[in-house]
Amino acid sequence: MNTEEKAPLAYNVEQLNLWYADNHALQDISMEIPEKSVTAIIGPSGCGKSTFIKTLNRMTEMNPIVKTNGSIKYRENEIFAKDFSVEYLRTKVGMVFQNPNPFPKSIYENVIYGPKIHGIKDKKTLDEIVEKSLKKAAIWDETKDRLKENAFGLSGGQQQRLCIARCLAIEPDIILMDEPTSALDPISTLKIEELIQELKKDYTIVIVTHNMQQAARISDNTAFFLNGVIVEYDQTDKIFSSPAKKETEDYISGRFG
């Protein structure tokens, strides 16, 4: 990677290996993720993109068959360390899923869920959080008159932005997104992409996408995964204009995957 503007690291992943029982799904992954940037993970399905991004907030460990070794440092802290709190990690590292998954509650309740379980109770602060988060997620105008309505009444694209607002409400440092637009129509997709551009000023974003134009449009760095290994990781311009590896070139030119 380009060394002249060496930004502080949000993540430093070293020699990460992960198995689903006998399936070696991530193999010797090493990757530095600079802060306040958008890092895209691309690759054909089944190559381990989701698995990788889910290890970054330790969601993979909910599955009892998963075994992991190696090191992931979040801001210099080893996230696999015994005394490292996974709840703390997940308040710092928000996640947006492939299919919007709001809670079956009101829009308002969705946003304040995180702050509330982490001890923020007073109404005025919560109101402020709701307005601020919905504004940041570019969905305030559409929802400000219907905050008490059930979130399931929103369209898919709106639900996804609500999920982003829900994750912004606890003021994370990093936002992980696993194909956040693959279930959405083109216009909603565009809105989310614009939002990501806005958010990267304040947050570090890691996004999985199978849409190469999307990776090219919104990301600063891109990692190309194939069969559980990183084939190439570089600045997005470089990956898409002059990839170093033959497999990368084949993939981005649509010759497989």
Add this chain to the structure above:
Amino acid sequence: MEDRSKLSISERIEQKTKGSGSSSFMEKLMPAVFLLCAIISILTTLGIVFTLLFETVTFFRGVPFADFFASTEWYPFFSEPQYGIWPLVNGTLLVAGIAMMVAIPFGLGAAIYLSEYASEKVRKTVKPVLEVLAGIPTIVYGFFALTFVTPILRAVIPGLDVFNALSPGIIIGVMIIPMIASLSEDAMSSVPNSIREGAFALGATRMEVTVKVVLPAALSGVIASFVLGISRAIGETMIVSVAGGASPGMGIDPTGAVQTMTAYIVQVVKGDAGFGTPIYYSIYAVGMTLFVFTLAMNLLAHYISRRFREDY
């Protein structure tokens, strides 16, 4: 008859569908048969309700309505009989109340464990066991209450009578645990995993996910299971007949003998009350009251599960 094996598949399908299909005699007959089945079950239910109503009306020809609902004394066997329903309602609700104090915490606890904490393997083993427990005949529970639970309770609680409300209450509660556990577990595990993940990703602990996301989302099913449990406790007969005694009275003291509506009916049916006597008709009035109670409970459960239904 031509040799069918020589025909192509599409020819064979054509042959079958052209010849018969929905116009065949069987296809026309079957709806009528099914309709008959439905009508028979509805008619039976109506018949039962009408018998209840009819005999209840006969009862009220001899006993004033006001006595039944205003008096708090139930002495049908006295030379000057008293027919105030409240002691029986009191006994029923006391036993049902004790039962729910046992069944709700344990049933819900088991449901939470199975749905949110247990491994797939444990869940797959325990669920069928719960369903088997729910199928034990209630008379077995009744003897268990009288011969096992009551002596233990009497050793702990000095003033406890041989027949009391506490022992059958607890045992009915135990009997209902599997039902509440199973129905609540169904409601909780139908909450999609993606919603749990959303909460975990916000740094929620498993307990916070369970209490603040899964339970609220499954609330209608959980409450409906409670209401059905209460309904079952109110209607339970053998356990209270065996272990509860036959002393209708008012109050919430669980250490003394009580009588529930169901136990009274059993007492009369097993006794020698002559046909056509007021005592004979009284069981219909009591039965009607019981019917209204359980019907109300079932309607309530139905209403709750529809009113608060979450569509994911």
